[in-house]
Amino acid sequence: MAAIEAYGDEITALSGRALYRVHTRRKLIILGLMALALCLSFAIDLAWGPAHYGLDQVIIALFDPGAVSDQVRTVVWDIRLPVAVMAIVVGAALSLAGAQMQTILANPLASPFTLGISAAASFGAGLAIVTSVPLLPVAASLIVPANAFVAALGATLFIYLISQARGVSVQTIVLLGIALVFTFNALLAFLQFLASEQALSAVVFWTMGSLAKATWPKIAVTLAVLLIALPLFARNAWALTAIRLGDDKAASFGVNVRRIRLETMLMVSLLTSVPVSFVGTIGFVGLVGPHIARMILGEDQRFFLPGSVLAGALLLSLTSIVSKSIIPGVVFPIGIITALVGVPFFFSLIITTMRKSW
Template structure:
């Protein structure tokens, strides 16, 4: 009976998160520069209503919300998995240099001719898919180097974290070097790309992100027992049949992969992979059977809510969602540092 209550509590948290996502998404669909009533949104979703309402809902706001759901869920489960396998509560894919690698790749693409254009006072990219490709290569290369070192030299989880910090510093230096040789418009385009913006995602990009997310999410759910065992230490995990080094390397790579796909399409969005898993741990505990799916829901809710705030707080001006998540994440990061020091 106690176990049934334990599971029921986790399911109730999941149901609450799911209903919250639906409520925030509906609010986001109905509010903006072109406001719609809930009835008009529902009609548009069902294929009815006015042409203007359908255009706003299906072509402008819905792709943005779907992108928020996918990116938020991807970043959250990537953070949860890395925190488990690397046994560090501050570990996220960005600790591995993913975001800095993506920024370097995007900046290099712009410098090499991916281009820029001024449109109504805004900076836009002439060839966004070239930038996406370079950003993805930069993002995944940071993790590839670290995991290659871990495989060849048998790095510990702590050493992997430190290697990630070193790669981040290297890519920051390379990005600064690229920006030094850029002209004013190229530099503006680089800065513009670095702002996390869900509005860049169309249905095509969402399809690619979904195709990357689903199999990796299933893999992490299948490996939930390995994650629980790894929390007890490598020796305990090996004693129950877990190939710790192999699973750690594969899981870290997959976590970095879905992060790289997300960052390449929407830019740098920080702290979601830190906030969402820890919020779930506070209310649902650290059992990875539930932590992975609940973190995905929490990350999706967090990013859609943050993007709604970014769209509406200074409407009609739209803030980059990365700014909002950074405002939320910085206090959370400091809180975790203080909490870790208090346990010593």
């Protein structure tokens, strides 16, 4: 072994740093392609429906609304656009939440769905629908999302607090999450048992998750949370990546592991509870979006972060298209379709990608 400095100047152009630059360029190209695919999916989502429009019509309607007929403008802007945008924003938020949950809990199974946060939101919403009991003092029209939000936030913080206790292993947290799923499902079943027929159908529909509930104020709130979270995560990108090497190692790099975990978990609480309270239970995307990004781009957060956002957004945008394509004129609740769309894609990635995903 020789001195470090002696080697620095001798290394040829095709050594580590050249290869590193090649790898980086490849990842940027992949991110660009994902963004392109998302734009395409978004345009198709706007064009697709009982009334089919060409992509050119949709683009004109978006950028020059005066140049298309009233009917096209109304369908694109008032009916399809909120749903298509909500799909992207919710997919991005849930995937980002799942990615950072998996990162800070060092657990490939961590996601809003598997850790019981979605189940908690469903219980909160069910409580509002069946009993009208508010968990926050809000207007009657907001009781359902407000209750779902409080319950989801409570469940996330509960998991975080437990995970901070001494001697709690990663496996314990997953077990705890599964216990939460069962607990909230049981509580929800209890509510359903007591509910009137009308309330029961409302609860069942809510728990299926649906983008039909999309409105511009809901999109704005979800987008705001996303836009607050992204710069925070971006600032901590090196630190979050280092946490995946273990707490001791990250701390040895100068990372304040405790502070990063707390900041991240609080942000994840909002990223999870806000969209779930608006659109209901949408599983899978929060679990699989990050895994797709990890398999394609690795876990350097400079690429994993935008990759997870794009993978989640693309997954839910594609699902939105599929949900209205199965039976013409019928839009299936997106929560039912997400896994059906995502699983074949996920399996094909597992089989074709040589890289380990965890």
